[in-house]
Amino acid sequence: MKRLWDISPTVSPASPIFPGDEPYSLRWTAQLGPGCPVNLSALTMSPHVGAHADAPLHxxxxxxxxxEVDLDAYIGPCRVIHAIACGPLIRIEHLMHAANALPERVLVRCNERADETWNPAFTAYAPETVEWLAAQGVKLIGLDTPSVDPADSKTLDSHQRLLRLNLRVLENLVLDEVPEGDYELIALPLKLAGACASPVRAILRKA
Incomplete structure:
Protein backbone atom coordinates (compact mmCIF):
# COMPACT_ATOMS: atom_id res chain seq x y z
CA MET A 1 0.00 0.00 0.00
CA LYS A 2 1.04 3.59 -0.59
CA ARG A 3 2.15 5.47 2.53
CA LEU A 4 -0.43 7.73 4.15
CA TRP A 5 0.29 11.01 5.95
CA ASP A 6 -2.43 12.01 8.41
CA ILE A 7 -2.34 15.82 8.27
CA SER A 8 -5.17 16.42 10.75
CA PRO A 9 -4.51 17.42 14.36
CA THR A 10 -6.25 15.60 17.18
CA VAL A 11 -9.35 17.56 18.19
CA SER A 12 -9.70 17.93 21.96
CA PRO A 13 -10.68 20.52 24.58
CA ALA A 14 -7.07 21.72 24.38
CA SER A 15 -7.22 22.45 20.63
CA PRO A 16 -6.21 26.05 19.91
CA ILE A 17 -9.09 28.22 18.69
CA PHE A 18 -9.73 31.82 17.73
CA PRO A 19 -10.61 33.78 20.90
CA GLY A 20 -14.36 33.63 21.40
CA ASP A 21 -14.87 30.60 19.17
CA GLU A 22 -16.64 27.51 20.51
CA PRO A 23 -14.16 24.93 21.86
CA TYR A 24 -14.51 21.18 21.50
CA SER A 25 -16.41 19.40 24.24
CA LEU A 26 -17.84 15.91 24.57
CA ARG A 27 -20.41 14.54 26.96
CA TRP A 28 -21.85 11.07 27.35
CA THR A 29 -25.58 10.71 26.75
CA ALA A 30 -25.58 6.97 27.44
CA GLN A 31 -23.00 4.54 28.77
CA LEU A 32 -22.62 0.79 28.77
CA GLY A 33 -24.18 -0.84 31.76
CA PRO A 34 -27.20 -2.78 32.91
CA GLY A 35 -30.01 -1.99 30.53
CA CYS A 36 -27.78 -0.01 28.10
CA PRO A 37 -25.92 -1.89 25.36
CA VAL A 38 -23.88 1.04 23.94
CA ASN A 39 -21.88 4.16 24.68
CA LEU A 40 -23.31 7.32 23.09
CA SER A 41 -21.76 10.78 23.08
CA ALA A 42 -22.71 14.30 22.03
CA LEU A 43 -20.29 16.90 20.66
CA THR A 44 -20.20 20.69 20.80
CA MET A 45 -17.63 22.63 18.79
CA SER A 46 -17.05 25.27 16.17
CA PRO A 47 -16.59 23.70 12.72
CA HIS A 48 -13.33 25.68 12.57
CA VAL A 49 -11.66 23.62 15.31
CA GLY A 50 -8.89 21.37 14.01
CA ALA A 51 -8.36 20.69 10.30
CA HIS A 52 -11.30 22.16 8.45
CA ALA A 53 -12.66 23.38 5.15
CA ASP A 54 -14.16 26.85 5.14
CA ALA A 55 -17.37 27.09 3.13
CA PRO A 56 -18.05 30.28 1.13
CA LEU A 57 -20.82 31.00 3.64
CA HIS A 58 -18.07 31.76 6.17
CA GLU A 68 -23.44 22.57 -0.79
CA VAL A 69 -19.82 22.82 -1.96
CA ASP A 70 -18.64 20.64 -4.83
CA LEU A 71 -16.29 17.92 -3.62
CA ASP A 72 -13.93 17.81 -6.62
CA ALA A 73 -11.47 20.30 -5.13
CA TYR A 74 -10.95 18.24 -1.97
CA ILE A 75 -9.61 15.09 -3.60
CA GLY A 76 -6.88 14.66 -6.18
CA PRO A 77 -3.29 15.60 -7.06
CA CYS A 78 -1.68 18.00 -4.60
CA ARG A 79 1.69 19.65 -4.00
CA VAL A 80 3.15 20.41 -0.59
CA ILE A 81 5.47 23.43 -0.67
CA HIS A 82 7.68 24.45 2.23
CA ALA A 83 7.82 28.12 3.16
CA ILE A 84 8.96 27.57 6.73
CA ALA A 85 9.52 30.74 8.76
CA CYS A 86 8.59 32.89 5.77
CA GLY A 87 7.18 35.62 8.00
CA PRO A 88 3.65 36.94 8.48
CA LEU A 89 2.53 36.35 4.87
CA ILE A 90 3.12 33.67 2.25
CA ARG A 91 4.26 35.63 -0.79
CA ILE A 92 4.69 34.46 -4.37
CA GLU A 93 8.47 34.37 -4.06
CA HIS A 94 8.19 31.85 -1.22
CA LEU A 95 6.57 29.36 -3.62
CA MET A 96 8.55 29.89 -6.79
CA HIS A 97 11.11 27.15 -6.07
CA ALA A 98 8.32 24.56 -6.40
CA ALA A 99 6.00 26.30 -8.87
CA ASN A 100 6.66 24.30 -12.04
CA ALA A 101 3.50 22.65 -13.40
CA LEU A 102 1.44 23.13 -10.26
CA PRO A 103 -1.41 20.68 -9.68
CA GLU A 104 -4.89 21.94 -8.77
CA ARG A 105 -4.22 21.69 -5.02
CA VAL A 106 -1.41 23.41 -3.10
CA LEU A 107 -0.68 23.11 0.62
CA VAL A 108 1.97 25.32 2.21
CA ARG A 109 3.95 24.31 5.27
CA CYS A 110 4.81 27.43 7.27
CA ASN A 111 5.88 25.89 10.59
CA GLU A 112 8.59 23.54 11.75
CA ARG A 113 6.02 22.29 14.26
CA ALA A 114 2.31 23.02 14.28
CA ASP A 115 1.22 25.29 17.13
CA GLU A 116 -0.43 23.46 20.01
CA THR A 117 -1.63 26.66 21.69
CA TRP A 118 -3.25 29.78 20.26
CA ASN A 119 -0.66 31.96 18.52
CA PRO A 120 -2.07 35.20 17.04
CA ALA A 121 1.14 35.77 15.05
CA PHE A 122 0.50 32.87 12.67
CA THR A 123 1.43 33.01 8.98
CA ALA A 124 -1.34 33.74 6.45
CA TYR A 125 -1.58 34.11 2.67
CA ALA A 126 -0.87 37.42 0.96
CA PRO A 127 -3.92 38.22 -1.22
CA GLU A 128 -1.74 38.52 -4.32
CA THR A 129 -0.46 34.99 -3.71
CA VAL A 130 -4.04 33.69 -3.76
CA GLU A 131 -4.58 35.53 -7.06
CA TRP A 132 -1.37 34.11 -8.51
CA LEU A 133 -2.18 30.54 -7.51
CA ALA A 134 -5.62 30.80 -9.09
CA ALA A 135 -3.98 32.06 -12.29
CA GLN A 136 -1.85 28.88 -12.32
CA GLY A 137 -5.04 26.77 -12.31
CA VAL A 138 -5.06 25.97 -8.59
CA LYS A 139 -8.54 25.19 -7.19
CA LEU A 140 -7.72 24.57 -3.52
CA ILE A 141 -5.13 26.09 -1.20
CA GLY A 142 -4.25 25.13 2.33
CA LEU A 143 -1.81 25.74 5.13
CA ASP A 144 -0.78 24.64 8.61
CA THR A 145 -2.11 27.70 10.46
CA PRO A 146 -5.62 28.75 11.55
CA SER A 147 -6.49 31.07 8.66
CA VAL A 148 -5.53 32.38 5.24
CA ASP A 149 -5.91 35.89 6.70
CA PRO A 150 -4.04 37.39 9.68
CA ALA A 151 -5.74 37.07 13.07
CA ASP A 152 -6.40 40.81 13.33
CA SER A 153 -7.74 41.29 9.78
CA LYS A 154 -11.16 42.95 9.56
CA THR A 155 -11.39 42.91 5.75
CA LEU A 156 -10.35 39.26 5.18
CA ASP A 157 -8.74 40.11 1.86
CA SER A 158 -7.50 36.59 1.14
CA HIS A 159 -10.87 35.05 2.01
CA GLN A 160 -12.51 37.52 -0.33
CA ARG A 161 -10.11 36.43 -3.09
CA LEU A 162 -11.19 32.83 -2.45
CA LEU A 163 -14.80 33.91 -2.93
CA ARG A 164 -14.21 35.89 -6.12
CA LEU A 165 -11.95 33.25 -7.67
CA ASN A 166 -14.08 30.27 -6.53
CA LEU A 167 -11.21 28.62 -4.64
CA ARG A 168 -11.57 26.21 -1.74
CA VAL A 169 -9.40 26.25 1.37
CA LEU A 170 -8.13 23.95 4.11
CA GLU A 171 -6.83 25.41 7.37
CA ASN A 172 -5.21 24.09 10.55
CA LEU A 173 -3.41 21.23 8.82
CA VAL A 174 -0.42 19.46 10.35
CA LEU A 175 2.41 19.21 7.83
CA ASP A 176 5.26 18.67 10.31
CA GLU A 177 6.39 15.35 8.84
CA VAL A 178 5.49 15.91 5.19
CA PRO A 179 8.37 16.42 2.73
CA GLU A 180 7.95 18.80 -0.15
CA GLY A 181 6.55 17.06 -3.18
CA ASP A 182 3.51 15.72 -4.95
CA TYR A 183 0.77 13.67 -3.29
CA GLU A 184 -2.86 12.71 -3.56
CA LEU A 185 -5.03 14.76 -1.18
CA ILE A 186 -8.21 13.39 0.39
CA ALA A 187 -9.95 15.88 2.70
CA LEU A 188 -13.71 15.73 2.24
CA PRO A 189 -15.95 18.07 4.25
CA LEU A 190 -18.99 16.70 6.03
CA LYS A 191 -22.42 17.39 4.54
CA LEU A 192 -23.45 19.82 7.29
CA ALA A 193 -26.57 21.75 6.33
CA GLY A 194 -26.20 25.50 6.81
CA ALA A 195 -22.69 25.27 8.28
CA CYS A 196 -20.01 27.88 7.55
CA ALA A 197 -17.26 25.24 7.62
CA SER A 198 -16.70 21.54 8.20
CA PRO A 199 -14.12 19.45 9.99
CA VAL A 200 -12.10 17.18 7.68
CA ARG A 201 -9.90 14.16 8.26
CA ALA A 202 -7.23 15.27 5.82
CA ILE A 203 -4.72 12.75 4.51
CA LEU A 204 -2.03 12.68 1.87
CA ARG A 205 -1.06 9.63 -0.13
CA LYS A 206 2.18 9.54 -2.09
CA ALA A 207 1.59 10.17 -5.79
Whole structure:
Protein backbone atom coordinates (compact mmCIF):
# COMPACT_ATOMS: atom_id res chain seq x y z
CA MET A 1 0.00 0.00 0.00
CA LYS A 2 1.04 3.59 -0.59
CA ARG A 3 2.15 5.47 2.53
CA LEU A 4 -0.43 7.73 4.15
CA TRP A 5 0.29 11.01 5.95
CA ASP A 6 -2.43 12.01 8.41
CA ILE A 7 -2.34 15.82 8.27
CA SER A 8 -5.17 16.42 10.75
CA PRO A 9 -4.51 17.42 14.36
CA THR A 10 -6.25 15.60 17.18
CA VAL A 11 -9.35 17.56 18.19
CA SER A 12 -9.70 17.93 21.96
CA PRO A 13 -10.68 20.52 24.58
CA ALA A 14 -7.07 21.72 24.38
CA SER A 15 -7.22 22.45 20.63
CA PRO A 16 -6.21 26.05 19.91
CA ILE A 17 -9.09 28.22 18.69
CA PHE A 18 -9.73 31.82 17.73
CA PRO A 19 -10.61 33.78 20.90
CA GLY A 20 -14.36 33.63 21.40
CA ASP A 21 -14.87 30.60 19.17
CA GLU A 22 -16.64 27.51 20.51
CA PRO A 23 -14.16 24.93 21.86
CA TYR A 24 -14.51 21.18 21.50
CA SER A 25 -16.41 19.40 24.24
CA LEU A 26 -17.84 15.91 24.57
CA ARG A 27 -20.41 14.54 26.96
CA TRP A 28 -21.85 11.07 27.35
CA THR A 29 -25.58 10.71 26.75
CA ALA A 30 -25.58 6.97 27.44
CA GLN A 31 -23.00 4.54 28.77
CA LEU A 32 -22.62 0.79 28.77
CA GLY A 33 -24.18 -0.84 31.76
CA PRO A 34 -27.20 -2.78 32.91
CA GLY A 35 -30.01 -1.99 30.53
CA CYS A 36 -27.78 -0.01 28.10
CA PRO A 37 -25.92 -1.89 25.36
CA VAL A 38 -23.88 1.04 23.94
CA ASN A 39 -21.88 4.16 24.68
CA LEU A 40 -23.31 7.32 23.09
CA SER A 41 -21.76 10.78 23.08
CA ALA A 42 -22.71 14.30 22.03
CA LEU A 43 -20.29 16.90 20.66
CA THR A 44 -20.20 20.69 20.80
CA MET A 45 -17.63 22.63 18.79
CA SER A 46 -17.05 25.27 16.17
CA PRO A 47 -16.59 23.70 12.72
CA HIS A 48 -13.33 25.68 12.57
CA VAL A 49 -11.66 23.62 15.31
CA GLY A 50 -8.89 21.37 14.01
CA ALA A 51 -8.36 20.69 10.30
CA HIS A 52 -11.30 22.16 8.45
CA ALA A 53 -12.66 23.38 5.15
CA ASP A 54 -14.16 26.85 5.14
CA ALA A 55 -17.37 27.09 3.13
CA PRO A 56 -18.05 30.28 1.13
CA LEU A 57 -20.82 31.00 3.64
CA HIS A 58 -18.07 31.76 6.17
CA UNK A 59 -17.18 34.97 4.34
CA UNK A 60 -20.27 35.81 2.27
CA UNK A 61 -23.98 35.84 3.05
CA UNK A 62 -26.16 33.66 0.81
CA UNK A 63 -23.09 31.70 -0.36
CA UNK A 64 -22.70 27.91 -0.34
CA UNK A 65 -22.68 26.09 2.98
CA UNK A 66 -20.51 23.10 3.82
CA UNK A 67 -23.27 20.80 2.56
CA GLU A 68 -23.44 22.57 -0.79
CA VAL A 69 -19.82 22.82 -1.96
CA ASP A 70 -18.64 20.64 -4.83
CA LEU A 71 -16.29 17.92 -3.62
CA ASP A 72 -13.93 17.81 -6.62
CA ALA A 73 -11.47 20.30 -5.13
CA TYR A 74 -10.95 18.24 -1.97
CA ILE A 75 -9.61 15.09 -3.60
CA GLY A 76 -6.88 14.66 -6.18
CA PRO A 77 -3.29 15.60 -7.06
CA CYS A 78 -1.68 18.00 -4.60
CA ARG A 79 1.69 19.65 -4.00
CA VAL A 80 3.15 20.41 -0.59
CA ILE A 81 5.47 23.43 -0.67
CA HIS A 82 7.68 24.45 2.23
CA ALA A 83 7.82 28.12 3.16
CA ILE A 84 8.96 27.57 6.73
CA ALA A 85 9.52 30.74 8.76
CA CYS A 86 8.59 32.89 5.77
CA GLY A 87 7.18 35.62 8.00
CA PRO A 88 3.65 36.94 8.48
CA LEU A 89 2.53 36.35 4.87
CA ILE A 90 3.12 33.67 2.25
CA ARG A 91 4.26 35.63 -0.79
CA ILE A 92 4.69 34.46 -4.37
CA GLU A 93 8.47 34.37 -4.06
CA HIS A 94 8.19 31.85 -1.22
CA LEU A 95 6.57 29.36 -3.62
CA MET A 96 8.55 29.89 -6.79
CA HIS A 97 11.11 27.15 -6.07
CA ALA A 98 8.32 24.56 -6.40
CA ALA A 99 6.00 26.30 -8.87
CA ASN A 100 6.66 24.30 -12.04
CA ALA A 101 3.50 22.65 -13.40
CA LEU A 102 1.44 23.13 -10.26
CA PRO A 103 -1.41 20.68 -9.68
CA GLU A 104 -4.89 21.94 -8.77
CA ARG A 105 -4.22 21.69 -5.02
CA VAL A 106 -1.41 23.41 -3.10
CA LEU A 107 -0.68 23.11 0.62
CA VAL A 108 1.97 25.32 2.21
CA ARG A 109 3.95 24.31 5.27
CA CYS A 110 4.81 27.43 7.27
CA ASN A 111 5.88 25.89 10.59
CA GLU A 112 8.59 23.54 11.75
CA ARG A 113 6.02 22.29 14.26
CA ALA A 114 2.31 23.02 14.28
CA ASP A 115 1.22 25.29 17.13
CA GLU A 116 -0.43 23.46 20.01
CA THR A 117 -1.63 26.66 21.69
CA TRP A 118 -3.25 29.78 20.26
CA ASN A 119 -0.66 31.96 18.52
CA PRO A 120 -2.07 35.20 17.04
CA ALA A 121 1.14 35.77 15.05
CA PHE A 122 0.50 32.87 12.67
CA THR A 123 1.43 33.01 8.98
CA ALA A 124 -1.34 33.74 6.45
CA TYR A 125 -1.58 34.11 2.67
CA ALA A 126 -0.87 37.42 0.96
CA PRO A 127 -3.92 38.22 -1.22
CA GLU A 128 -1.74 38.52 -4.32
CA THR A 129 -0.46 34.99 -3.71
CA VAL A 130 -4.04 33.69 -3.76
CA GLU A 131 -4.58 35.53 -7.06
CA TRP A 132 -1.37 34.11 -8.51
CA LEU A 133 -2.18 30.54 -7.51
CA ALA A 134 -5.62 30.80 -9.09
CA ALA A 135 -3.98 32.06 -12.29
CA GLN A 136 -1.85 28.88 -12.32
CA GLY A 137 -5.04 26.77 -12.31
CA VAL A 138 -5.06 25.97 -8.59
CA LYS A 139 -8.54 25.19 -7.19
CA LEU A 140 -7.72 24.57 -3.52
CA ILE A 141 -5.13 26.09 -1.20
CA GLY A 142 -4.25 25.13 2.33
CA LEU A 143 -1.81 25.74 5.13
CA ASP A 144 -0.78 24.64 8.61
CA THR A 145 -2.11 27.70 10.46
CA PRO A 146 -5.62 28.75 11.55
CA SER A 147 -6.49 31.07 8.66
CA VAL A 148 -5.53 32.38 5.24
CA ASP A 149 -5.91 35.89 6.70
CA PRO A 150 -4.04 37.39 9.68
CA ALA A 151 -5.74 37.07 13.07
CA ASP A 152 -6.40 40.81 13.33
CA SER A 153 -7.74 41.29 9.78
CA LYS A 154 -11.16 42.95 9.56
CA THR A 155 -11.39 42.91 5.75
CA LEU A 156 -10.35 39.26 5.18
CA ASP A 157 -8.74 40.11 1.86
CA SER A 158 -7.50 36.59 1.14
CA HIS A 159 -10.87 35.05 2.01
CA GLN A 160 -12.51 37.52 -0.33
CA ARG A 161 -10.11 36.43 -3.09
CA LEU A 162 -11.19 32.83 -2.45
CA LEU A 163 -14.80 33.91 -2.93
CA ARG A 164 -14.21 35.89 -6.12
CA LEU A 165 -11.95 33.25 -7.67
CA ASN A 166 -14.08 30.27 -6.53
CA LEU A 167 -11.21 28.62 -4.64
CA ARG A 168 -11.57 26.21 -1.74
CA VAL A 169 -9.40 26.25 1.37
CA LEU A 170 -8.13 23.95 4.11
CA GLU A 171 -6.83 25.41 7.37
CA ASN A 172 -5.21 24.09 10.55
CA LEU A 173 -3.41 21.23 8.82
CA VAL A 174 -0.42 19.46 10.35
CA LEU A 175 2.41 19.21 7.83
CA ASP A 176 5.26 18.67 10.31
CA GLU A 177 6.39 15.35 8.84
CA VAL A 178 5.49 15.91 5.19
CA PRO A 179 8.37 16.42 2.73
CA GLU A 180 7.95 18.80 -0.15
CA GLY A 181 6.55 17.06 -3.18
CA ASP A 182 3.51 15.72 -4.95
CA TYR A 183 0.77 13.67 -3.29
CA GLU A 184 -2.86 12.71 -3.56
CA LEU A 185 -5.03 14.76 -1.18
CA ILE A 186 -8.21 13.39 0.39
CA ALA A 187 -9.95 15.88 2.70
CA LEU A 188 -13.71 15.73 2.24
CA PRO A 189 -15.95 18.07 4.25
CA LEU A 190 -18.99 16.70 6.03
CA LYS A 191 -22.42 17.39 4.54
CA LEU A 192 -23.45 19.82 7.29
CA ALA A 193 -26.57 21.75 6.33
CA GLY A 194 -26.20 25.50 6.81
CA ALA A 195 -22.69 25.27 8.28
CA CYS A 196 -20.01 27.88 7.55
CA ALA A 197 -17.26 25.24 7.62
CA SER A 198 -16.70 21.54 8.20
CA PRO A 199 -14.12 19.45 9.99
CA VAL A 200 -12.10 17.18 7.68
CA ARG A 201 -9.90 14.16 8.26
CA ALA A 202 -7.23 15.27 5.82
CA ILE A 203 -4.72 12.75 4.51
CA LEU A 204 -2.03 12.68 1.87
CA ARG A 205 -1.06 9.63 -0.13
CA LYS A 206 2.18 9.54 -2.09
CA ALA A 207 1.59 10.17 -5.79
Missing amino acids: YANDAASAA
